[in-house]
């Protein structure tokens with residue numbers, strides 16, 4: 559321990575800031591590190607020399623590529639569990655974000671939290687064994703749930719679409735069920751989608767990214783200034799519960815006419831059913847739209863126009879560089895994105911509308927499980943920085 563205020567204490571503090579930035583952003587050049595930490599280039603350069611000598615960081619320099627610094631992959635592994643409405647995925651990765659094994663199973667409807675977690679625990683056991691990892695080597699674990707998690711209580715919020723989980727402290731339940739040597743951190747799948755796309759997908763290299771999840775639930779994960787933004791109670795990005803029509807359909811959150819009552823995947827298939835005579839899947843709706851079905855094309859375009867109305871406000875408020883469309887309805891992005899762009903252009907603040915790019919997410923069905931790996935890795939990194 560160094561004396562507070564001593565030169566040694568200042569060096570420790572600066573070193574902590576550099577490690578923190580590398581943990582948060584991955585590879586960075588020394589100039590970027592200086593900018594992120596607000597330290598001088600000379601100070602950063604001294605710290606990096608020291609951290610290279612101690613083996614805490616490595617530098618990558620190849621021909622035609624800028625020299626970057628990253629954390630040395632330490633010993634230890636992370637576990638990520640994606641707990642969906644109808645599936646569970648489990649992945650094991652090393653601290654370099656490389657996924658070693660992955661497993662996915664389908665889940666019966668409305669399985670209780672207890673039974674679902676028992677299944678997740680068996681899958682974790684199997685994936686660890688397959689990866690050749692002892693559970694004592696696990697230094698970070700995270701789980702995703704398609705529900706808002708209240709940060710102050712750790713409980714699954716009431717607008718949950720997971721009936722078996724309402725009021726449950728998801729972190730406690732998961733930590734106990736998985737029996738790993740670390741606490742399991744839990745976040746909602748829109749936030750995990752944002753983290754995953756930002757680390758591996760279409761958001762790589764951007765600092766301000768909105769990930770829009772368009773499935774039965776509608777939500778957004780917000781990366782602001784290079785940080786995942788959750789808000790005070792973890793409900794930031796609940797775009798699905800912004801009001802489109804005050805006297806519209808009653809929403810599961812208790813309000814009326816929320817965006818989610820108008821544009822969810824379930825709503826699209828339910829609206830089509832009386833016309834086409836059956837409940838189609840979203841992929842069938844998209845295929846029919848491509849084959850020239852006027853009803854399917856009209857509905858999917860309207861989803862884009864309606865979601866675009868809420869996104870236009872979001873753009874004016876946050877001024878993001880990138881909006882990534884994910885979730886089940888992202889299969890329709892060829893119709894959705896031009897419609898979203900049209901409304902943002904019409905309703906957004908012009909400078910914000912002009913500077914935003916809208917693209918489909920790049921990771922598909924693996925998005926959320928990769929997000930849990932990014933979150934687990936971040937937690938493991940936080941512990942390492944804290945303990946060093």
Ligand SMILES: [Zn+2]
Pocket residue numbers: 798799800809810811812813816818
């Ligand atoms: Zn609502």
